Amino acid sequence: MPEGHSVHRIARQFARNFVGKRIRLSSPQGRFVDGAARLDGHSMTDARAVGKQMFLEFDNGLWLRVHLGLYGAWDFAGDIQVDATVASANGRMGQTGMRGTGDAVLDSAGENSVRSIGAPRLTRLRMAEAEKVSVEPDGFPPDPIGQVRVRLLADDVVADLRGPTACEVLGPDQVEVAMNRLGPDPMLDDGAAAEERFVSAVRKKPTPIGRLLMDQSVVSGIGNVYRAELLFRAGINPYAPGKSLRDEQARALWRDWAHLLKIGVSTGQMMTMDDLGDEDYVLAMRNRADRHWVYKREGLPCRICGTHITLEEMAARKLYWCPRCQS
Known part of the structure; x- marks a missing residue:
């Protein structure tokens, strides 16, 4: 299951790449059609992570709550810009402080990927690596692959959610209750x-x-x-x-x-x-x-x-x- 650091990184990618933009929402899988319709065409105004849960706010006052759970993942494509505060592992952090170590180091499992964050990403990255093919799709937006619960599409970026434990639209009061339940x-x-x-x-x-x-x-x-x-x-x-x-x-x-x-x-x-x-x-x-x-x-x-x-x-x-x- 993705832990808190991953969800914060996802929220920051949404803040950098989606907040302030008009978003088209759809449910290629067909299991979130009604929820997507309530948010479709509205601008994203906020992206927050609390622990393992993420909350995306839209300009109609509604929020999208997502809990990835054991099998959930977000896939990003397009002109994705990494948030400056988490841009790379070009600094060394620890109890001894920070010192530079050069370029970002991608681990063998792709754990610090900015293109796919969540549980299923390992299999996809390893398959791509083994087949010696690019993980970047041709054309934009790419066709949805697999069981995509919800797609968020802006002019230059797209995010696909698959396999979440929770994906729901909430009002402001419901969001406050959900956040207050968390430690x-x-x-x-x-x-x-x-x-x-x-x-x-x-x-x-x-x-x-x-x-x-x-x-x-x-x-x-x-x-x-x-x-x-x-x-x-x-x-x-x-x-x-x-x-x-x-x-x-x-x-x-x-x-x-x-x-x-x-x-x-x-x-x-x-x-x-x-x-x-x-x-x-x-x-x-x-x-x-x-x-x-x-x-x-x-x-x-x-x-x-x-x-x-x-x-x-x-x-x-x-x-x-x-x-x-x-x-």
Whole structure:
């Protein structure tokens, strides 16, 4: 499932390329005809991400809410301009600060792609790479490919949505309710009030912290990858009840989430390892297996203590952790 950094990048692409333009909406798949008709021909006025959900506002006061879920993705074509704040991985972000490393590094799975963002993108990019063909379509707008739930078309850019968990038109009051149900998102507010909201929610619950970090009403945007990596970086057992965490532990989790999320939005990749040398950093940016501490490393030795990384199940999702470093 795309995590918070991906959805923020999508929202910024919409803000840069679609906001202020008259948009034609259609549903090539046929499952969103009525919803598309309510927005068709109106200008987009805002694009916002809150955690894993995105909200697009139009000049008739209606909003399009999209939750990609496990299988959703946006495909972009045309004269797509990357937002200046997330333009490339030409800076190195981490606990040691930022320093330049040259051009953007596209990883082997296309994780920082600006043309296709979401769950299915990996298969398409790998197919294109294997066949040695361009992923750019001929002509504009390109024909819809596959089951496109909704197409947003401007004069020079187009976005196709496929496979979302949610795609609906909401009024202003409904949008406010939907946003208020979500936990704090440090890309929107990393101030003291947001931190306090997170800490209070965690420390009053007996629920394991590994579950709480995935609860979007507690904190927005964290998925399976960031959950595993945050807990390892903090040395916290994923089964520890939230209320058992010390105040400073909960605050450190929130601040580390803000830190990693900003890196993810800037680079397009879930880089969770700090203090890498230049060669190791480039390798990690190119290969997902080299930029995580525990995620998808089951059976391999912990990078710190050598204990084999454990794979278990928590709330029907895979849980990766080190039984020694996180004891």
